[in-house]
Amino acid sequence: MHEWALVEGVMRISEEEGARHPGHYVVGIELEIGRLRQVVPEDFRFLFDIARRGTVLERAELVLDIRPVRVHCRDCCADGLVEEPAWMACPRCGGFDVEMVEGDQMLVRSINLEPNG
Amino acid sequence: MEIKVLRDILEHDGEFARRTREDLRGRGVLCLNLIGAPGSGKTTMLRSLIALASDRLRFGVIIGDIASQLDAERFSPLGIPVVQLNTGGACHLSARLTRRGFEALASNELDVVMVENVGNLACPAEFDLGEDAKLSMVSVAEGHDKPVKYPLLFHQAAAHILSKTDLDPFVDFDRDQYYAALNATGHRAPVFPICAKTGEGLDAVIDWIAGMLDAKRKGREPGLRPEA
Ligand SMILES: Nc1nc2c(ncn2[C@@H]2O[C@H](COP(=O)(O)OP(=O)(O)OP(=O)(O)O)[C@@H](O)[C@H]2O)c(=O)[nH]1
Ligand SMILES: [Mg+2]
Ligand SMILES: [Zn+2]
Numbered sequence: 001m002h003e004w005a006l007v008e009g010v011m012r013i014s015e016e017e018g019a020r021h022p023g024h025y026v027v028g029i030e031l032e033i034g035r036l037r038q039v040v041p042e043d044f045r046f047l048f049d050i051a052r053r054g055t056v057l058e059r060a061e062l063v064l065d066i067r068p069v070r071v072h073c074r075d076c077c078a079d080g081l082v083e084e085p086a087w088m089a090c091p092r093c094g095g096f097d098v099e100m101v102e103g104d105q106m107l108v109r110s111i112n113l114e115p116n117g
Numbered sequence: 118m119e120i121k122v123l124r125d126i127l128e129h130d131g132e133f134a135r136r137t138r139e140d141l142r143g144r145g146v147l148c149l150n151l152i153g154a155p156g157s158g159k160t161t162m163l164r165s166l167i168a169l170a171s172d173r174l175r176f177g178v179i180i181g182d183i184a185s186q187l188d189a190e191r192f193s194p195l196g197i198p199v200v201q202l203n204t205g206g207a208c209h210l211s212a213r214l215t216r217r218g219f220e221a222l223a224s225n226e227l228d229v230v231m232v233e234n235v236g237n238l239a240c241p242a243e244f245d246l247g248e249d250a251k252l253s254m255v256s257v258a259e260g261h262d263k264p265v266k267y268p269l270l271f272h273q274a275a276a277h278i279l280s281k282t283d284l285d286p287f288v289d290f291d292r293d294q295y296y297a298a299l300n301a302t303g304h305r306a307p308v309f310p311i312c313a314k315t316g317e318g319l320d321a322v323i324d325w326i327a328g329m330l331d332a333k334r335k336g337r338e339p340g341l342r343p344e345a
Contacts, residue, residue, distance in 0.1 A: 002209055002240040009126040017122055024118070031126070036269050038239060071303070086268035088303035098303045104269070106126045113118045 003039065006106065007047045011055060013108045018056035021113055026056050028112035030063040034103040036085045041066065060112075069103030130244065133212035137219055137247025141230070147330040148230045150246055151278075152270055153254030154263075155236030158280040160188045161313040162254070163231055167195055169316060170323045174330070177227045179218035181210040181235045188233065198225045209241040210234050219247075228330055238263060242270035249333060250275035257281050257290035264298035272302045276325060279310040282317065 010031065018026055033039050041064050052058055069082040073090035079101065080091035090098050125131060141148050153159050160180070167176045178199045180188045189201035200218040204210065215232065222230060232248060234241040242251070253274040255263045258281060264271040271277065277299060279292075299308065307325060311318035 002207075002243050005130070005207075005209075005211065005244070006126050009129060012129055013122065013124050013126070017120065021120070033126075036272065037243065038269055086265040086271075086298065087301045088272070089301060096300055096303050100303065104272075108122045108124050108126060110122055111120050113120060 003043045003047050006039065006044065007051045010048070010108060011051055011057065014057050014060075014111065015055065017108075017111050018113075023116055024113040025116055026060040026111055027114045028061040028063065029057060030065060030109040030111075032065045032067055032105060032107045032109045034067045034105045035069050036100075036104045037106050039064075039066070039106075065109070067102055067105065070101040071098040071103075072101050073098050127244070130212045133216050134245040134247040137212065137216055140219065140223075141247065141249075142333075144227075145334050146227050146230055147326070147333050148232065148246075148248040149326065149329075150232045150234060150241075150248035150251045151254060152234045152238070152241045152251055152274070153236065153256075153278070153280075154238050154259055157236070157254045157256045157259065158313055159233045159236070159254055160191055162278065162280060162311060162319070163233060164191060164195065165313045165316055166319050166322060167192075167197060167231075169319050170326075171195070173323065173327060174228045175226060177222040177225055177230045178233065179215060179222070179230060180233045181215070183207070183235060198222050198227070204235060208235060208237050208239075209244050210246060211244055212246045215246045229326060238267040238270055242267070242273055249329065252276050252278055254278040254280055255295075257284050258288050260288075261291045261295035262298070264295065264302065268302070271299060272304075274306055275329075276306050276322075277308045278322065279308060280313060282310045283312045283314055 048062055069085050071082055072079050074097045075095045076093040078090055078092035082088055088098055089096055151159050176197050181202050183204050183206055186201045189199045192199040200221045202214055202218050251274045253270050309318055309322045
């Protein structure tokens with residue numbers, strides 16, 4: 001259940017970003033999480049709903065964008081998606097000499113603010 | 118009004134990892150983060166390996182468990198510095214907690230700090246502690262499918278330990294399938310089959326660690342992934 005550590009990180013970043021824009025409240029927050037990070041969206045949302053009470057995120061809509069694993073093949077230069085994160089094969093030639101382009105990120109992508117009132 | 122943030126969710130813990138990495142670089146100390154399931158044989162291997170390598174390398178150990186000092190006590194015959202950290206329920210070591218371990222070891226002249234993470238194949242892989250490399254450990258009794266089921270660790274590890282090879286005759290561990298799954302992580306990291314009971318295979322692990330240390334001290338960062 002390392003999702004708690006992630007929720008904690010999201011809360012911390014939101015408090016900091018929110019404090020930079022006094023007179024506003026957070027209506028939405030978008031996270032971008034690569035599939036390789038093994039985050040369980042339901043667990044994350046459950047903990048997020050507990051943690052956000054009485055914080056800047058109290059009224060924020062959470063968007064969890066789980067990103068696929070994308071690789072670049074060093075053999076045939078193809079770019080493409082990997083269906084099964086445990087099997088990092090080139091979608092074109094099937095080779096394993098691939099480089100991950102995305103899929104292991106864990107970001108607060110954006111925050112949506114509205115003026116108070 | 119939408120504000121682009123693009124900040125790493127774990128950046129706060131990452132800051133502790135960054136400081137640890139800087140300290141270790143300054144002191145020329147190699148740090149390896151050993152990750153495997155409960156009972157896969159992490160402590161047993163560390164004990165045997167450190168005893169075997171004692172004339173070559175000065176080791177310190179940081180052990181993470183949810184509770185108890187049991188694992189730390191198992192090192193007392195070796196007379197090396199050991200710090201036991203208790204996470205109090207957390208399924209992994211954080212960089213913040215592990216820093217306490219590094220601070221407690223700081224007064225010792227060391228070559229290598231081995232971190233034994235909380236027994237768990239999934240969560241510890243998410244957290245950078247400031248180590249130079251992660252090591253995966255799977256015992257043959259757990260089955261060859263572990264890299265397929267827990268991809269992140271096996272994707273990140275710079276080397277893989279296959280432990281308890283003495284149990285091979287009693288279990289159906291298919292090495293070909295295990296190697297095929299490791300191959301499919303997209304990078305080649307060495308695999309070390311070992312038996313901590315007999316010491317078989319440990320010399321190769323020690324040589325690999327010594328090579329990593331040498332590379333680090335010569336300014337070639339060993340890095341998380343061997344080929345990156
Ligand atoms: N047969 C055999 N048993 C082993 C070997 N290595 C460890 N064991 C046994 O496996 C059990 C667990 O070993 P530990 O070293 O405590 O495992 P661990 O990974 O440190 O466990 P946690 O700290 O609880 O996560 C013990 O009973 C060991 O004696 C081995 O090479 N062969
Ligand atoms: Mg142990
Ligand atoms: Zn290809």
